[in-house]
Amino acid sequence: MKLSEIGEFDLIKAIEALAAGGARGEGVVKGIGDDAAIIRSAPGKVILVTTDLLLEGAHFQLVFTDPHRLGRKALAINLSDIAACGGRPTAFVISVAMPPETDVAFVKVLYEGILEQARQFNCSLVGGDTSKGRALMISLTLLGEAEEERVVYRSGAKHGDRIFVTGTVGDAALGLEQLKRGEQGGQCIERHLDPIPRVKAGEEIARQGLASAMIDISDGLAADLGHILEASGRGAQVQLPQIPFSKEYLKTIEQYYSDRYGLVLTGGEDYELLFTSPPEKEEAVVRLAQALGTPITMIGEIVEASKGLKVVGEDGKEYPIEQKGHDHFKT
């Protein structure tokens, strides 16, 4: 059955039925079905807003992924932004454009993926829009909440602060590379297709006041650390051998590259948290990592702005950073 056969109104009814069975946070006064959704936020909290656009061809290839993982990822990348500010996700709206010849089953699985992720992170689908389009396009806006004085920005890094990263980096970029080479399955490919946002870690880092600055790794460790440095007016020295990578990464990268570190610095979409912390909070960070069961690794230190971003390799010499930031209009 194609969308052109059931039509927009039956599609919206099907989505509403799925959403009704999905997560419904306590703050939702009115979800789907009126001119606007109505959300009650906790007293004294500020509202966080983030949005991301996913376009077939530009951000994903339907030959590599499936609608369930794609739905999960559309929400995950927004959850990661809320996590990077130390917020708690609450509600989201999602607009989807797709060709009229799209299978209705495809669309239902896409929304099931979105709603599964929403249940996992306790946030509610409260509205959206649908339209025909030449290619599949997903536009998602997620709201969150946080105590105003606990929100973590990119701009607070201070000279002498330690730089930490959660989990391991480079996996997602390596997974994408594997997909392009025709590989299937494995942990790196899974991380690319179905990233797990560090929502709990972000909330705890903020609640305990551990971070002076924080960002999620979407553009790549070097580029995202660069965003913190620019916003904070600082430089950084990163120890390449301290950057955590997974066993799967290590095993796989050697099949493709002579330099195992390349994707660790410039590979995007890991959706790990990168944050800076004053030296006296180091112990608390270690305790949090243990409590969460999430590795948090110190990889360097904030220095003065004039020194820029310097990465020191295994041989103690400076390691060149080849910036490969993705420009949607130039490539």
Added chain:
Amino acid sequence: MKLSEIGEFDLIKAIEALAAGGARGEGVVKGIGDDAAIIRSAPGKVILVTTDLLLEGAHFQLVFTDPHRLGRKALAINLSDIAACGGRPTAFVISVAMPPETDVAFVKVLYEGILEQARQFNCSLVGGDTSKGRALMISLTLLGEAEEERVVYRSGAKHGDRIFVTGTVGDAALGLEQLKRGEQGGQCIERHLDPIPRVKAGEEIARQGLASAMIDISDGLAADLGHILEASGRGAQVQLPQIPFSKEYLKTIEQYYSDRYGLVLTGGEDYELLFTSPPEKEEAVVRLAQALGTPITMIGEIVEASKGLKVVGEDGKEYPIEQKGHDHFKT
């Protein structure tokens, strides 16, 4: 200069510069430039969220409009949804996909249009995303705020309530028809291309507790009244001769149609407010219309559900409603 020449990062910088000179509401703690925007909402208020998708070819034709009006309209249709709930608009995020060969000047004028509208209605651009796409696509999510007990839903219409509409209806649909026939200029075309949302009227109707149910006319008077009736579990009787239309509409429609009422019932995109009100509030509605300088016209009455929606024509007989609701996937 094309987008492919300046690239995504310079485009985002240009948009940030425009936004910095634009409206910046008092509640915005952090706008563009971090992982999420941070907004402080007034104590005791609920948050309203609405979103709309505009796709070239499906929702607009670039041969009919210009980027400035298109930008204004992208925000206007969302402002109208907040107005229909009786809210005050606060902040919005906007994602735009466009072909790499798009002129940078076009994009700047589009955002200038958006930001001009934002200043007019005192809300702030706080984030967004950009990407290449095969056609121009605008996805906008607008937040608003309201006192929880003052929010007006579609579902509160009661038997005996009067039905009111602001301004005049049918103009926008007639304007679109004129554009399709190669006409240019005039009030109806202007209303189609650059609708003015009834934000002040919506806020006042809610603040004074005048409406039992409210919606904005985007799908057409009959379809949108139908939404109120469905949500409220009621029927309605509408007096066709009481429906307000503009002089321009009256003058123009006779050139095209033998029946002057056709577009009044089924033509969409007027973005007027349609609301129901208990009989004892009728005088207060009249006073509000005078205070605002906005016509508010009584066009019918809410009846029991079993009677459905009935429209009575000039001859006192039932007037047939030809539903022409637009289905994006079927057409």
